[in-house]
Amino acid sequence: MAFVNSSQQEVLSHVRSRFIVLSLTAALLLNLLPLQGLALLLRPDFVALVVLYWSINQPQRVGMSVAFTMGLLMDVGDASIFGQHALAYSVMAFIALLLHRRLRIFSLYKQAPQVGLLLLSAQLIILLTGLLAGANLPGWDFFLASASGMLLWPLLPALVKMPQRRKPDPDAL
Amino acid sequence: METAPQFFRHGPGLLARLVFFALLSLLLMVIDTRFKYLPEIRQTIAVAIYPLQRLAHVPAAIYDQVSGLFVNRNPIDEIAHLRQQHLADQGQLQRLLALEAENAQLRNLLEAGQRAESKTTLAEILYIPHDPFSRKVILDKGSQNGIQPGQVVVDGAGVVGQITRVYPWLSEVTLITDKDHSVPVQLVRSGLRSMVSGTGEDGTLELRYLAANADIQHGDLLVTSGIDGIYPPGLPVALVSKIESNAAYAFARITCTPAAGVNRNRQVLILSPLPPIPERPVESVETKPEDKKRGKIGIR
Numbered sequence: 001m002a003f004v005n006s007s008q009q010e011v012l013s014h015v016r017s018r019f020i021v022l023s024l025t026a027a028l029l030l031n032l033l034p035l036q037g038l039a040l041l042l043r044p045d046f047v048a049l050v051v052l053y054w055s056i057n058q059p060q061r062v063g064m065s066v067a068f069t070m071g072l073l074m075d076v077g078d079a080s081i082f083g084q085h086a087l088a089y090s091v092m093a094f095i096a097l098l099l100h101r102r103l104r105i106f107s108l109y110k111q112a113p114q115v116g117l118l119l120l121s122a123q124l125i126i127l128l129t130g131l132l133a134g135a136n137l138p139g140w141d142f143f144l145a146s147a148s149g150m151l152l153w154p155l156l157p158a159l160v161k162m163p164q165r166r167k168p169d170p171d172a173l
Numbered sequence: 174m175e176t177a178p179q180f181f182r183h184g185p186g187l188l189a190r191l192v193f194f195a196l197l198s199l200l201l202m203v204i205d206t207r208f209k210y211l212p213e214i215r216q217t218i219a220v221a222i223y224p225l226q227r228l229a230h231v232p233a234a235i236y237d238q239v240s241g242l243f244v245n246r247n248p249i250d251e252i253a254h255l256r257q258q259h260l261a262d263q264g265q266l267q268r269l270l271a272l273e274a275e276n277a278q279l280r281n282l283l284e285a286g287q288r289a290e291s292k293t294t295l296a297e298i299l300y301i302p303h304d305p306f307s308r309k310v311i312l313d314k315g316s317q318n319g320i321q322p323g324q325v326v327v328d329g330a331g332v333v334g335q336i337t338r339v340y341p342w343l344s345e346v347t348l349i350t351d352k353d354h355s356v357p358v359q360l361v362r363s364g365l366r367s368m369v370s371g372t373g374e375d376g377t378l379e380l381r382y383l384a385a386n387a388d389i390q391h392g393d394l395l396v397t398s399g400i401d402g403i404y405p406p407g408l409p410v411a412l413v414s415k416i417e418s419n420a421a422y423a424f425a426r427i428t429c430t431p432a433a434g435v436n437r438n439r440q441v442l443i444l445s446p447l448p449p450i451p452e453r454p455v456e457s458v459e460t461k462p463e464d465k466k467r468g469k470i471g472i473r
Contacts (some may be wrong), residue, residue, distance in 0.1 A: 028222065032229040034300035043303065068194045072201075076218040077226065078302040079309045079338070079345050083201030090194040097187055133206050135306030136352055136373045142305045 020062060023050050023160050024070060032077050041141050044149035047074055048122055051089055052115060053156055055096040056103050067093035080126075081133055088125040092118050108154040116150030219340040226311070226343065230299050237439070293442040294318060296326075299343065308348040308371065310334075314443065315342040323403060325444045331409035331432030332356060332397060333441050346441075349410065349431055350375060358410050359398035363388040366398050369411055369429060378411050380427035385418040389427060405447060409433075 027046035035043055047070050054062035071086030078085065095118055096103070103111055123146050131137065185193075296312040314320050316339045326333045326346050334348040347354050352373035358380075359366050365388060369378045383389065393413040399406025411429035418425040 025225070029225050029229050031303075032222070032226050032300060034230055034233045034298075035303075036301060040301065040303055064190050064194050068198065071198070073218060073222055076215055077222055078304050079307070079311065080302070080304045081202050082205035082215060083198035086201065087195060087198035090191065090198060094187060094191040129202060130306040133202075133306070134353075138305035145303075 016058065017061065019160075020054055020058070023054075024066070026050075028070070028073060028077070031074065041144050042148050044145055044152050045119065045122070048089060048092060048119055049115075049149050049152065049156055050160065051093060052096050052118060053160055055093045056100045059097050059100050062093075063097055064090045064093045081129065084126055084129050087129065088122040091125055092122040095121060108157065112150050112153040115153045116146055119146040119149045215338075216340060219343065223340070223342055226299060230313075292445040294320065294445075296320075296344075296441055296443050298439050298441065306373075307353075308334075308351040308373065308375070309337075310346050310348065312336075312344045312346055312441065312443070313342070315340045315344050317341050320344050320443060321446060324446050325404055325408075326441050327408060327444060328433045328438055328441050330434060331411075332404065333433045335403070336443065344443075349433075350378060356404060356410055357398045357401045358395040359406075360389060361394045361396055362390070363393075365389065366400070367395075369395055376430055378429040378431055380413070380429060382424050383427055385420075385423065385425045387425065389413060389416060389425075391416060394432075395429060402447060402449065405444065 024047070027050040030046040031043075033043075051062065051067045051070055055067065067089035068086045071084075071089035072082070074080075074085040074089075075082050099114075103114060106114070120143065123143060127138070127142070294314055296314040299311045299313045301310050312320075312326070320336060320339055322336055322339050324336045326336060332349055334346045334351070334354065336344050337347040338345040348371070349356055349369070350371040350373070352371055355368045355370040357366070358369045365383075367380055367383055369380055372379050380389075380395075391413055394409060395411045395413070397404040397406055397408045397410055409432040411431050413427060414430045415428040416425055417427075
């Protein structure tokens, strides 16, 4: 039983590394969409969500180094201080890696508030570093992104796994 | 230990990794904010994510084209309107040409320096970064199109901002509403010179350190004064929208609204850089020519 499980895991994980890259790329793409006004405020941080998803479900593959790299990419894309998102994502991934066993016990809906807190921690770090660099305090609506990310969390696994499910079919045929 | 299966290999502990990455990112942030020393790494990453930025813009571009098809239902009216506009503009342009010639002649007579003509590059706003701490937009023209940092960006109504960072195919514009951005301006009505600074909020600028009794009125137009050598003179920047003078303070609180609408249009113009201003004369040269000579002789 254990042997079968592990071999299945191996096959899946071999496929997965490509999907991890794909999902992270898609998240980055969504973060770079040209939005304005309320849509921009409400847009969840897709990269943070996907990094969280993988570091909770695949902690051996996606950890702080991936989070750090994605943070650097976001820093350039967002024209923010170089290293700001990198620090926020690394700390967020650290907490997720610490708690991933506990988090996986809960159902998706019960995970959502806890994930919301993780997203909030990342935003707080971005806020702190921004304030240290001499920026003004942004309005409360800055934190709307965490709330919308929390609401999106229960749907995320279905979205991330979507290409994964379709893939085996052409191979079987 | 070497034969340990993959399962047992963990590498450094979680906390050690956190400390490593935290220190690394703090180091990057300090270098970026204090020393401005990381353009190469930024450039490399920018090239790497450039295809994604372009791809993310595709839906907006398609939407623009498709909505353009449906909006222009009355092309005949549109053409008539544009013809009228063209005629009016041409009348003004002819006057402008005459004035320009006259101005050049007068400047020649006065032996004053000629005003520089500026060329423009049309650029499109790719996206607005989601960064609550700064007001920036990303344009689709970069160093490959001859864009340099420091160039001024305008739209049809006035100054939008200034290019602060250039990537091969993209550039970052810091808007005039950014907290760290100031534009030297002049009041059209009274000729008063000052600086207008961003507040970090959309649609508000501030005229700081103007005396409470300064000659300024509601609705006054501020244009660039051109004494900085970066902004060409005479571009509209803002309209004075609110004046609060309190006897307790030496300065009036003057709020302005920017003339350009950054949120309204997608296309902007990048002005070519002005010729460099002549260097400031050194004060000591004229007063102490003999001292220098003596010094040189002494060294010999």
